[in-house]
Amino acid sequence: MxxxxxxxxxxxxxxxxxxxxxxxxxxxxxxxxxxxxxxxxxxxxxxxxxxxxxxxxxxxxxxxxxxxxxxxxxxxxxxxxxxxxxxxxxxxxxxxxxxxxxxxxxxxxxxxxxxxxxxxxxxxxxxxxxxxxxxxxxxxxxxxxxxxxxxxxxxxxxxxxxxxxxxxxxxxxxxxxxxxxxxxxxxxxxxxxxxxxxxxxxxxxxxxxxxxxxxxxxxxxxxxxxxxxxxxxxxxxxxxxxxxxxxxxxxxxxxxxxxxxxxxxxxxxxxxxxxxxxxxxxxxxxxxxxxxxxxxxxxxxxxxxxxxxxxxxxxxxxxxxxxxxxxxxxxxxxxxxxxxxxxxxxxxxxxxxxETPVTVTEDPAGVPLPTPTGRIAFEDVSFAYREGVPVLEGVSFVAEPGDTVALVGSTGAGKSTVAKLLVRLYDVGEGRITVDGHDVRDLRLSDLRRAVGYVGQDVFLFDGSVRENVAYGAFDASEEDIEAAARAAEAHGFIAELPEGYDTRIGERGIKLSGGQRQRVSIARAMLQDPDILVLDEATSAVDTETEGAIQRALARLTDGKTTLVIAHRLSTVRDADTVLVIEDGTVVESGNHDELLALGGRYATLWNAQADLAPLPFDVVLTATED
CATH class of the missing domain: 1.20.1560.10 (ABC transporter type 1, transmembrane domain)
Structure with a gap:
């Protein structure tokens, strides 16, 4: 064997x-x-x-x-x-x-x-x-x-x-x-x-x-x-x-x-x-x-x-x-x-x-979160998928309402785990995570997960129509709202050119669409749900430069006024973040904005210098240039 x-x-x-x-x-x-x-x-x-x-x-x-x-x-x-x-x-x-x-x-x-x-x-x-x-x-x-x-x-x-x-x-x-x-x-x-x-x-x-x-x-x-x-x-x-x-x-x-x-x-x-x-x-x-x-x-x-x-x-x-x-x-x-x-x-x-036991449980009398302001705090958070193999150790940071916090670092450093813990796909091993001052374990799961929108690199689309995929999670959305979300995500143009427009079946996992098209459908889905907190996990790393520009403009509209966690390898996409956290081996080794970290001359500066010649423009810069 x-x-x-x-x-x-x-x-x-x-x-x-x-x-x-x-x-x-x-x-x-x-x-x-x-x-x-x-x-x-x-x-x-x-x-x-x-x-x-x-x-x-x-x-x-x-x-x-x-x-x-x-x-x-x-x-x-x-x-x-x-x-x-x-x-x-x-x-x-x-x-x-x-x-x-x-x-x-x-x-x-x-x-x-x-x-x-x-x-x-x-x-x-x-x-x-x-x-x-x-x-x-x-x-x-x-x-x-x-x-x-x-x-x-x-x-x-x-x-x-x-x-x-x-x-x-x-x-x-x-x-x-x-x-x-x-x-x-x-x-x-x-x-x-x-x-x-x-x-x-x-x-x-x-x-x-x-x-x-x-x-x-x-x-x-x-x-x-x-x-x-x-x-x-x-x-x-x-x-x-x-x-x-x-x-x-x-x-x-x-x-x-x-x-x-x-x-x-x-x-x-x-x-x-x-x-x-x-x-x-x-x-x-x-x-x-x-x-x-x-x-x-x-x-x-x-x-x-x-x-x-x-x-x-x-x-x-x-x-x-x-x-x-x-x-x-x-x-x-x-x-x-x-x-x-x-x-x-x-x-x-x-x-x-x-009868498999569930560990991520919800108190029936959980704290409601009807209109979150979007303040996120990680307080000395540690976590391991398997006992004895820590993924995060002592991670602490705060994202104020409307702030953009970027998580950068090498593959496997634990960046995506932060997002999974935020929406309680897993529970922290030590420490706590709060949203608007409430421990996420005390909140109603439905309220917490409705408050957080996720756009990742590995987009999952269902074998159905484009319309069904855009409206997934917002099942009662009107035709006008679906089209408006698609336009904001710069997806309406290619959708209109499909054989049956919004009624076109896209195949299992959206196989009939290109990577950039699938990404923009997922952004339209997030726009339609209009969450108060956003997580962008390598949302543009697998597309060409032209498509990336369209996706960056869509993301700029999506994140406007929302608390945003950006997980990125391309540092050029997070240079204007309010806070950049450099994570290595599950710990935060540097924290600050782009200029502060460059001046520090540490790990972030090393990564920036290595990527400087290849980095695309950040999405807010692209949006500004387009509007001008």
């Missing part, structure tokens, strides 16, 4: 106590119990009516065709039954036809009831699981692969639905069939019934052994599915990189490795399954053969061995029909157990995701 191919297990989504499948059924099944009850009644009655034809056939053979016994049906008063043989034959015919017809109707009721029930539960589980996942901390997503989460939301939830739709009904039918047939057999001939049912204890013990062995194998299989999904999703999304770096062979090997993991996990399940199902068939078949042999000997030469009494031909025919119907569901126990263990493994992952 290539060393770059991760072997870490990304499946562990949190500890789960008890039976997760039973918990999901209790939580989501109760609201839909009428549908489940309809399916249950259909299943019970469908299997019950299925016992009528062989029972009536045996009675008819012994009473009507051979005249060995009176015509009698269980649970039916004798006074209701005809006395003439031909009428008895017609009644038997009618009962058999009616049983088959009712069986079709009850099977339909079971199918519809269980199907609607399972689909409603599937919908509720998927929606609630996504909602729970969406509220988890960013630290959770740092450690999890997208394919694993998609596997839970799609494959695992679908497994749960399949189990409820078909397997629950099958299990109910199995119980009804076994109990019903056992009752009929004992009613007909208790001695011969013991022969037929002797395999049941053996089947039960073997099934319990199988369940204990198959459970961890299904857990591994569900994890392998997520691992394969993760690799496939990553490769499809990164196809351009794969092709331009001629890495097809390397990725073939990685997909082969992930697929082999799934193959091995699936094969382990299949091997055990192929041991279990044939053994179940064998035990059930032996029970049928023993019934046939002993019953046949009984009819030919009288009761064998310890058996006593008389066995009629009709009884024996009913026994054979009933025993065959008894064998089939017993042999199908393996399919039910397999489906249960598969669904249980999926339920374990679903519950594990839902």
């Amino acid at each position: 290539h060393p770059w191919f991760s072997t870490d297990d990304p499946v562990d989504l949190g500890p789960v106590e008890g039976d997760p499948l039973a918990r999901l059924l209790r939580q989501y099944g109760r609201a839909e119990w009428p549908l489940f009850l309809a399916g249950l009644v259909g299943s019970l009655l469908g299997r019950t009516t299925g016992l009528v034809p062989p029972l009536v056939l045996g009675v008819t053979i012994d009473a009507v065709l051979s005249g060995r016994t009176p015509y009698a049906l269980p649970l039916v008063p004798s006074g209701w039954l005809p006395t003439a043989s031909l009428d008895q034959l017609y009644l038997s015919f009618g009962l058999i036809v009616a049983a088959f017809a009712l069986g079709v109707g009850f099977t339909w009721l079971q199918g519809v009831g269980m199907s609607v029930f399972s689909n409603r539960v599937q919908h509720a589980v998927r929606v609630d699981t996504y909602a729970a996942m969406q509220r988890l901390d960013m630290a959770f997503f740092d450690d999890k692969q997208t394919g694993q989460l998609l596997s839970v939301l799609n494959n695992d939830v679908r497994n749960l639905k399949s189990f409820l739709d078909s397997t629950v009904g099958g299990a109910i039918q199995l119980v009804v069939t076994v109990v019903g047939i056992a009752g009929v057999l004992f009613w007909l001939n208790a001695q011969l019934a013991l022969v037929t049912l002797v395999a049941v204890p053996l089947l039960t013990v073997f099934t319990l052994w199988f369940m204990r062995r198959i459970r961890p194998l299904y857990r591994d299989l569900r994890g392998a599915v997520g691992e394969l999904n993760t690799r496939l999703e990553a490769n499809i999304g990164g196809m351009e990189v794969i092709k331009t770096t001629t890495a097809e062979g390397y990725e073939d090997a990685r997909i082969t490795e992930a697929s082999k993991g799934y193959y091995d996990a699936a094969l382990a399940v299949v091997r055990l399954d192929y041991l279990y199902n044939p053994t179940m068939d064998l035990l059930a078949g032996v029970a049928f053969a023993a019934t046939f042999l002993i019953g046949g000997v009984w009819l030919v030469s009288g009761p064998p061995g310890p058996f006593t009494g008389e066995l009629l031909v009709g009884e024996f025919v009913t026994f054979l029909f009933m025993t065959q119907r008894f064998v089939d569901p017993l042999a199908g126990v393996g399919r039910i157990v397999n489906a249960y263990e598969n669904a249980r493994a999926s339920a374990e992952r679903i519950v594990g995701l839902v």
Whole structure:
């Protein structure tokens, strides 16, 4: 295996106590119990009516065709039954036809009831699981692969639905069939019934052994599915990189490795399954053969061995029909157990995701922030993504309302982490961050995040129309407001030239737009939301000079009068900031405005001199020159 191919297990989504499948059924099944009850009644009655034809056939053979016994049906008063043989034959015919017809109707009721029930539960589980996942901390997503989460939301939830739709009904039918047939057999001939049912204890013990062995194998299989999904999703999304770096062979090997993991996990399940199902068939078949042999000997030469009494031909025919119907569901126990263990493994992952603890929490009675002035203060803030690996240490600064504070420094110094802590994507390890004097941990999350707008280098756009992406987060914005924001962001011109203007679909992550166009759409989005605090994270570092000028002019309009944190590598873009903070290795090593830091002759001055010949004009200078 290539060393770059991760072997870490990304499946562990949190500890789960008890039976997760039973918990999901209790939580989501109760609201839909009428549908489940309809399916249950259909299943019970469908299997019950299925016992009528062989029972009536045996009675008819012994009473009507051979005249060995009176015509009698269980649970039916004798006074209701005809006395003439031909009428008895017609009644038997009618009962058999009616049983088959009712069986079709009850099977339909079971199918519809269980199907609607399972689909409603599937919908509720998927929606609630996504909602729970969406509220988890960013630290959770740092450690999890997208394919694993998609596997839970799609494959695992679908497994749960399949189990409820078909397997629950099958299990109910199995119980009804076994109990019903056992009752009929004992009613007909208790001695011969013991022969037929002797395999049941053996089947039960073997099934319990199988369940204990198959459970961890299904857990591994569900994890392998997520691992394969993760690799496939990553490769499809990164196809351009794969092709331009001629890495097809390397990725073939990685997909082969992930697929082999799934193959091995699936094969382990299949091997055990192929041991279990044939053994179940064998035990059930032996029970049928023993019934046939002993019953046949009984009819030919009288009761064998310890058996006593008389066995009629009709009884024996009913026994054979009933025993065959008894064998089939017993042999199908393996399919039910397999489906249960598969669904249980999926339920374990679903519950594990839902119950993942959240650390960035909100007090329901949090402090409101209706009209922030925009004062930001970092007070001796320290933070680490992983224990023992500090990213920020003792960072302190103040941004007064309307000020622009620039964060500069080398890649990985911790600049972007400042922005993430401000909006509480993570919580500080030590110290505190305040907005308008309130600790951000005391504020309502919705108020805090509405107050802060973010424009970054890595713009994320959704696969929808330009209009939908500009209005994202301001969903009730009018057409006039959307267009005004686009004009202010210098995006209206290129949007109007698109095939369908604002209704043009831009593809996944905005792939149909250029980098500069995507950036201006994100600026238009921020303008439409009109936040009181702005964070600009390398907002112009990946575009050409002409596009950068347009973006800088748009940013100048956006930041006018707002408290702004600018994260930049190009120092020319922050030369007019009120305060420049130089961050190295998570600490503030220099602080001051542009002129003060140049005069200091330290780290900032060194960086400035290195970039001076390449630096573009700052956005406020570009805007002024354009207006002139």
